[in-house]
Amino acid sequence: MSIFVKLSWYFKQEWKTYMVGVCGLILTALLAIIPPRIIGVLVDAIHSGKLAANNLVILLIVLAVVAIAQYGSRYMWRTAIWGEAAKLEKVLRNRLFWHYTQMDQAFFQKYRTGDLMAHATNDLSAIQRVAGGGILQFADSMITGGTTLIAMVSLIDWRLTIIAIVPFPLLAVMARYMGSKIHIAFRDSQAAFSRLNNKAEESITGIKVIKGLGQQKEDMADFDNQVAQTININRRVNRLDSLFDPMTTMIISLSYVITIVYGGYLVTTGQITIGSLVSFVSYLAMMIWPMFAVGMLFNTLERGNASYDRVMDLLKQQSKVIDDPDGANQSPKGEIKYDVQQFAYPGDDRLALQQINFEVPAGKTVGLVGKVGSGKSTILRLILRQFDNYKGSIKFGGIDIRHYKMDALIPAIGYVPQDTFLFSDSIRENIRFARPQASQKQVELAAQKSDLFDQIKGMPDGYDTAVGEEGISLSGGQRQRLAIARALLINPELLILDDALSAVDAETETQILDNLRSERKEKTTIISAHRLSSVMNADEILVINDGRIAERGTHDELMTLGGWYHDMFERQELETKVKGGQNNG
């Protein structure tokens, strides 16, 4: 019952509608008592041969009026109670999704996407069921059960009532016991289904790798195994269901047998009429659902309670990246100054960055190069405020980035990662994702700068061509260029290309970098790359090694230094020449 207390904030807030619902339930329960009694009266009248035509008409009219009134009262409680339940789900869903958007990267590293989705769907449904089905089961077992019982005692016979309902508590106990067993089995079955789904998704997404490495048979065997497990678990659900139904029927039948035997005795001894026995049997049928409801109520509340706690735990998680409410509201402009002494990823003891000190004057370009995993992306993630737990500071336009409002800082940065995400929408909408009101002309200009313009023109529907899951597939290079166009459209003060040219050919890369240089004279750019030609024209190049700056300078200075940059540049030059030679030969 504690879930009712936990949800009391909502019941208090919505008490009027819930009152309407409960009144509807009371009215429905009271009206439901009338038809069985009328039928009993009719049976008695027929039995004694005293049924007058006008009495029959009156009773039929009363039955019709009761039926119409019941229709109205049912409509009343259904719309009120189910409506409130849906509203609660909406309130919690909005709160949870808003919370997700406010969380930092550490949160998304801690919780897997699948789990977060499960909380936002299954858990919220379980809570919704408390506010709908739970309230209904609670009110129904009390109201319908109570009024029917009173009708049986007061209108028919108290002794028959007591004897007939003796088996009923068994129904409640069974519904509770079996219900929780079925629930556990069902939860396992859901989990198995979700594992199977994940496996199918992984196999389909990774089909190229699977086939490329000749692992189809192994993958198929793994899939078969998952299917077999899922079927086994589903069989358990079916077995429990098959046990539950016949047992219920047995208990209900037992109650009917008792009623007929003892009721028959009462009729033959003249203690009740045959019409009363008929009414009683109808009332008995009306008691079955409230008894089920009592049993089911505990399961609904238990599941709702566990789900509510899980959702509240998530909502209690605080983002470590705090959006300063009094932070600077202006868009940052000017020099960028990194002075990061130390940074470690949350939950990781290793230092990912140490002594990262550099400046990028406004309008200049800095290049970051280094081995795989040296820390280039990490440096860039910090200015995007994905993590705040570093020692030191990063200033943009003289102000610590942690002292800007997020809404001021983030729109000033155009970040292009290596792997971009395309939404299932048109090319146009994908380009103007961060600036939905941009005109066609502006979109085209951005596409021109990222060297994508001609290719889009050649696509079946031009800018209306659908991409993403339901549209055409773009090549890796096209995706990267689309992402660059997306970032350029907001004309950011700082453009970050995080290995964002890795999939385009050298010629296109040169073209794009030339465009950026001429278009973004006043604006700052940071380019992280593996291909050194991407950064050779930068004002300063930093070679990152093991989270530290190992070399720094212009291209010429680094070549003279003769270190990692020099060796790598020569190697890449040689590779290009060899490739060029092969292509020509």
Ligand SMILES: Nc1ncnc2c1ncn2[C@@H]1O[C@H](COP(=O)(O)OP(=O)(O)OP(=O)(O)O)[C@@H](O)[C@H]1O
């Ligand atoms: N989210 C994370 N949590 C913990 N450690 C991480 C995380 N992301 C990266 N790392 C670690 O931090 C180090 C630097 O990674 P980073 O992605 O910055 O390297 P990189 O130089 O950008 O590599 P690449 O050139 O492959 O993109 C690596 O050792 C990596 O394993």
